[in-house]
Amino acid sequence: MLREKFNTAMKEAMRSKDKRRLSTIRLIMAAIKDRDISVRTESDSKVGDPEIIEILSKMVKQRHESCKAYQEAGRDELAKQESDEIEIISEFLPRQLDDAEVETAVKAAIDETGASGLKDIGKIMAMLKGNYSGQMDFSKASALTKDLLS
Numbered sequence: 001m002l003r004e005k006f007n008t009a010m011k012e013a014m015r016s017k018d019k020r021r022l023s024t025i026r027l028i029m030a031a032i033k034d035r036d037i038s039v040r041t042e043s044d045s046k047v048g049d050p051e052i053i054e055i056l057s058k059m060v061k062q063r064h065e066s067c068k069a070y071q072e073a074g075r076d077e078l079a080k081q082e083s084d085e086i087e088i089i090s091e092f093l094p095r096q097l098d099d100a101e102v103e104t105a106v107k108a109a110i111d112e113t114g115a116s117g118l119k120d121i122g123k124i125m126a127m128l129k130g131n132y133s134g135q136m137d138f139s140k141a142s143a144l145t146k147d148l149l150s
Contacts, residue, residue, distance in 0.1 A: 002052045003032070005092060020081070024088040031055050053134035056093050060086055097136045105132060106144050118149050 006029055013022035035055060036046045047055075063082045070079035090096075097105065109115075109124045109131075124145050129138060 002049050002092060006032075009092075020084055021088055024085045027085075028056065028059065028089065028092070031059060050133055053093060056089055057134050060089050060093070063089070094135050097132065099140075102136050102141055103144060105136070106141055106148065110145070110148060115149060118146065121145055121149065 006025055010022065010025045010029070013025060032047065032052055032055060035051060039045065039047055063086045067079045067082035067086070070076070070082060105128060106124070109127045110120075113120060113123045113127060115121075115124055121142065125138065125142060128136070128141055
């Protein structure tokens with residue numbers, strides 16, 4: 001389903017001659033194709049939507065880091081380019097949970113797993129990643145989990 005969205009978005013970007021959008025969508029499709037090739041050696045299947053969402057999340061995270069580095073170096077034009085790419089990639093991701101929703105999800109996962117201490121963080125994070133892949137920043141969720149369990 002996401003692959004079809006990328007193809008449609010790429011065609012629209014070509015028609016509207018939006019070079020930034022077109023190049024970003026091509027980067028996305030190249031990353032997915034790269035993952036397809038690495039998976040193909042193991043089996044004859046392509047990656048599905050959950051893996052694509054994971055790829056997109058990593059791309060957004062990388063661009064956030066690059067944007068911050070460019071801003072610190074005074075390279076505002078490159079920082080703007082990265083933030084534009086973040087915006088385009090984020091269009092294909094599921095809606096991100098806000099801080100209150102993340103806290104609610106973490107508390108529910110703690111209750112559901114019966115976690116009692118810091119040794120149970122792995123179980124909680126596994127549950128969150130299974131249920132909310134691409135919808136939350138798991139580093140923030142991990143920090144919140146540590147705070148709630150300690």
